[in-house]
Structures are given as structure tokens and as C-alpha cells.
Amino acid sequence: MTRDLWLETHSYLRPLAGLSAAIDGAAAAIEGFDARIPDWDDYRPDFLAGVPLLSSADAAVDLEPGGRMASALLGRLASGTSPEWLVADCRALDQDLRRVPNGSRRIADYLLGEETLIPPFPGLLRYLAWTAMARFLRPVVNAFDGWRDEDRWLRRYCPTCGSLPAMAQLVGVDPGRMRLLSCGCCGTRWQFKRTGCPFCETDSQRLASVTIEGEPGLRIDHCESCGGYLKTYDGQGNETLMLSDWSSLHLDLIAHERGLRRLAASLYEFEPERHI
Numbered sequence: 001m002t003r004d005l006w007l008e009t010h011s012y013l014r015p016l017a018g019l020s021a022a023i024d025g026a027a028a029a030i031e032g033f034d035a036r037i038p039d040w041d042d043y044r045p046d047f048l049a050g051v052p053l054l055s056s057a058d059a060a061v062d063l064e065p066g067g068r069m070a071s072a073l074l075g076r077l078a079s080g081t082s083p084e085w086l087v088a089d090c091r092a093l094d095q096d097l098r099r100v101p102n103g104s105r106r107i108a109d110y111l112l113g114e115e116t117l118i119p120p121f122p123g124l125l126r127y128l129a130w131t132a133m134a135r136f137l138r139p140v141v142n143a144f145d146g147w148r149d150e151d152r153w154l155r156r157y158c159p160t161c162g163s164l165p166a167m168a169q170l171v172g173v174d175p176g177r178m179r180l181l182s183c184g185c186c187g188t189r190w191q192f193k194r195t196g197c198p199f200c201e202t203d204s205q206r207l208a209s210v211t212i213e214g215e216p217g218l219r220i221d222h223c224e225s226c227g228g229y230l231k232t233y234d235g236q237g238n239e240t241l242m243l244s245d246w247s248s249l250h251l252d253l254i255a256h257e258r259g260l261r262r263l264a265a266s267l268y269e270f271e272p273e274r275h276i
């Protein structure tokens with residue numbers, strides 16, 4: 001399944017696809033840096049205690065260059081030829097952040113949940129800055145995937161950045177079939193229990209599944225205890241498209257109509273469709 005084929009049968013997703021492509025294109029054009037791979041032995045005790053990699057003082061991954069990439073992306077979009085609303089919002093954000101001392105570091109802290117900034121368009125900033133930061137972190141995310149003992153994590157939040165999952169993926173065949181959770185922020189995928197709700201504090205096992213007509217690779221798993229749902233990609237090979245969240249926005253609408261709650265993390269909370 002390619003992006004173009006997907007859009008042929010889901011034409012209502014074109015505006016979001018266009019926005020995502022414009023931002024990815026701008027991100028590819030800025031100067032990139034690579035995060036330094038931490039010493040895994042230093043991080044191991046924190047890992048076993050459930051501390052995400054980026055929150056670990058012992059792993060000490062410096063996110064400042066990623067924050068610099070985010071600032072550069074913002075500057076590029078603010079002076080570019082993207083949709084008018086995007087240029088205007090980016091310009092306002094860019095001007096606001098230029099007034100802040102140590103802006104790159106503050107952006108990085110902001111992404112990890114510190115209330116260090118009060119930007120005019122917080123949702124848009126999170127989306128743009130995570131796009132840049134995920135590129136910066138890619139070598140670390142890949143190395144972490146190779147090092148991590150999945151059986152020692154199995155937590156509901158991302159082992160790299162600590163976010164709740166945006167989506168899930170089922171991979172492999174029984175008896176080895178397993179469920180991965182997918183982070184919409186840093187791009188990590190990690191293993192979680194095959195059944196069980198990642199949002200309930202009570203560890204609910206009461207999950208039900210809704211399959212969608214005409215969408216054999218996607219389904220909605222929802223929890224009968226908390227009403228939360230998780231869009232699930234039931235396949236392999238098209239992760240970039242199918243786990244990108246925007247490509248299954250119609251499933252969020254179906255879930256909403258059923259009265260389910262989106263407890264999954266989302267970088268689309270700035271509602272770009274209101275502008276398009």
C-alpha cells in the first residue's frame with residue numbers, strides 16, 4: 001500500500017496528507033544533527049526502574065541540537081510557501097520563541113512535558129518540534145531498539161520519550177504473535193501485553209475490537225472499563241503510512257461516534273482541518 005493509493009480511496013485525507021508532506025519536506029531541508037548514542041550500561045538501572053531514556057540523567061541524551069533543528073524548521077516554515085494559515089501561525093510562534101533565552105533547550109524541555117514555554121499555538125509547536133526531534137533521535141531510537149530487552153519494559157508509556165502510545169500494531173503469527181505500541185512523538189515501537197488496556201490504571205483485560213468495512217489492515221480496539229480506544233494496524237510492511245496517525249483519522253471519527261474516548265497521545269490536537 002502506497003501513500004498515493006491510500007489517498008485514492010481516502011480522498012478526504014488529502015489536506016492532512018498535504019500538510020504532513022509540507023512539514024516533512026521542510027524538515028528534510030534543514031541542517032540535521034544526530035543524537036549521540038548513550039552508554040547503555042549507564043542507563044540500565046534507570047531502564048529497569050521504568051525511567052524513559054530521555055528522562056534519565058544517567059543516559060544524559062542531550063536534546064539541545066534537536067531543539068535547534070526544531071527552531072530551524074519553524075523559521076523555514078515561517079518564511080516558506082506553505083498554506084497561508086501555517087505560515088502565519090509559524091511566524092507568530094517563531095517571533096515568540098526568538099524572545100526566549102536558550103530557546104532550543106526550552107523547546108526540548110517543553111517536548112518532555114516541562115511547562116517552560118507558553119507559546120501562542122502549543123499544539124502546532126509540539127507537532128513541528130517533534131517532527132524535527134524525531135529526525136534528530138532516529139539513530140538513538142534505532143540503537144535503543146537493538147539494545148532493549150522488551151520483556152523488561154512492557155509498560156504503557158514509550159521507553160524513549162515517556163509518551164502514551166498513539167497507535168498499536170500486531171505483528172507475527174501465533175504462537176509468537178505480539179502487540180507493539182507505537183509512539184507518535186519519537187517514533188519508537190515497543191512491546192506490550194497482547195491483551196489489556198494501556199490506559200487503565202486498573203490493568204483492565206476487557207478489550208473489544210471493531211473491524212472496519214473496507215479496511216482489512218486496521219481496527220479499533222477499545223476498553224470496556226475506561227472507554228479508551230487504540231487504533232491498531234494489523235499488518236506489517238507499511239508502518240510509515242499506517243502508523244502515521246493522520247492516515248487513519250476516519251477511524252477516530254468512527255470511534256468518536258461510538259462514544260469512545262481518545263486517550264492515545266495525538267500530535268493532531270491543533271485541528272489543522274479547521275484551516276483547510
Ligand SMILES: [Zn+2]
Pocket residue numbers: 158159160161162163183184185186187188
Ligand atoms: Zn516516544
Ligand SMILES: [Zn+2]
Pocket residue numbers: 197198199200204223224225226227228
Ligand atoms: Zn481501559
